[in-house]
Amino acid sequence: TNGDVNIEKYQRLFDLGLGHVQISMHDTGKILDEISERKEAGKRQWQFLEWLNEKKYPFRINITIQQANYHSIPDTAMKALKLGAFHISLLNFLPHYHWRERAGEVAVHPVELVPYLQGTMHQLEGKVLFTLRYFPMCLLQPQFWKYVTNARFVLFDPGEWDYGSYSEDEDKVWEDAIRIGEAVAIQGEPCNSCLLREHCGGWNRYYAEAFHLEGLKAIREIPDEYKDVIGKRGGLFDLNPANKE
Template sequence: MQITKRYWIHVGNRCNLKCKFCYYQDSLHQENNKTTTEIKKELRFIKYFWRKNRVDFTGGEPTIRSDLPDLIKYARKIGFKQVGIITNGLLLSNENYFKKLIEAGLDDVLFSIESPSAEKHDALTCVKGSFSKLINGIENAKKLNLGFRINITITKQNYKDLPELARFLLKFKPKVVNIISFNPVEDAEFHSEDMMASFSEVAPYIKQTINILKDHTKQINVRYIPFCFMKGYEKYICNKYQQKYDTYEADLILREWLWVGPFLTVYHILKGIIRLSLKQLLTQSLYSSFYDGILKSYQKFHRKSQECKKCNCNNICLGLTQKYAEVYGVKELKALSGKITLNPLEFRKNIKYP
């Protein structure tokens, strides 16, 4: 399977919500948005130098930018075959604005919804009325015949709502649903104990959610939870090792290159690649080995237990984040039996992305 040809353009941290689980919660109102010229330069760089052909605009919130239609149109002009936005959906409640984005070339939207309850969704986003506007935006996507995806972030406050949210989403028929465990990185790390539920508690609700959705959506991805919590549902796990083949995920090497610079990127690759097995190096492309090298260097931010050494998924799983281990420990981790695998797609060999 081909490594993702997509990249996410981060337009800045500014947003019209203040979600309690946001990576950039403490910098949402900073004047750090990139200029139109800077973003167009970045688009050319990832298209012509890195040969990417799909792009998503993300933030913060991309729809609060007045130049978004122009940016979408420019991305199409220079040859991107798919142009999307990752959004809270508030401004897409305006059908005329939504049409304007589609006319510019928008053909994919990733909405975030946190609960079937307006009260709970609004509490998590810290803006009253955000739920109703989001639903209007999703309804507009359906009305305008635009395929869309859904992100659900799992927190202590909403994990028991997951099955009900799944049933609520059935009528909208999203093409992809991403079920994402709270990820304690960036600013979100400082809110971990308030937001992060234990995987042992969450896993049964995720499984119920999958059972409800699996025959009604083309793809379900479960992120940031180790395989051992999802026994019998391993094919839905799409963590860092699996994401490099997810056509909707951003290329990790390119993200490193643009966020920390080429020198640190090369350092991370070299630091990690020496930890790959000879079999891994001989059975995959050089670029794929570079990718895995970066992931190996990420292992220092994660924790495993002695059980992991016996697990058949040990080589395709990063384990727990350091912050999760600080809060809940590592005793929940249990080895999965079976043949040891080096293939990140061991359980996802037949995946076909819509």
């Protein structure tokens, strides 16, 4: 939800047993108005967030990263933390459908995002569950690799969609995960020779092409802290506490 519904309706949902809500908190105030294309959307969402905090109702938030808001990601995430969000998802914009030809209009160059994302994750680490969805691991410091969920593992992410894969057989879900990931992944270098290929899945080729593959590189050395898990299916993914909900 974007929190733009009458609070009484949310109260009724919680009274009926709603466990928690997920809020698209892409920013606050005027910037959220711009992103959502609705006047006072930021004001209404903030009132909803304060109500959730006052009532102690559980909620998670996602921040879709784009040109309009990426400078304020650290501030938005810390506001969500102070309001009591139990999980924060930094959700990088991916160019699906018609956006594949217009990615540069909304998406941000991944190299430019790195200081904002790493700064945010540094502030959140150890304080709240969080996930960075859809970002090339090779651009990040190793300490943040475990927080990244790309297409290869999105089916196993407890806070994401099932994308039409409903099997309870883990091997079948894994087959679906590989199929979904390979459909959008770079097929070739630098991803094919990267030691993180089985965890990252290969970066989204449409996003990469929009920025001419700049910044991408194959990881050829693994820090000691990851050597025991790098060869295991889901080894890095399982290190993120958010994936154990």
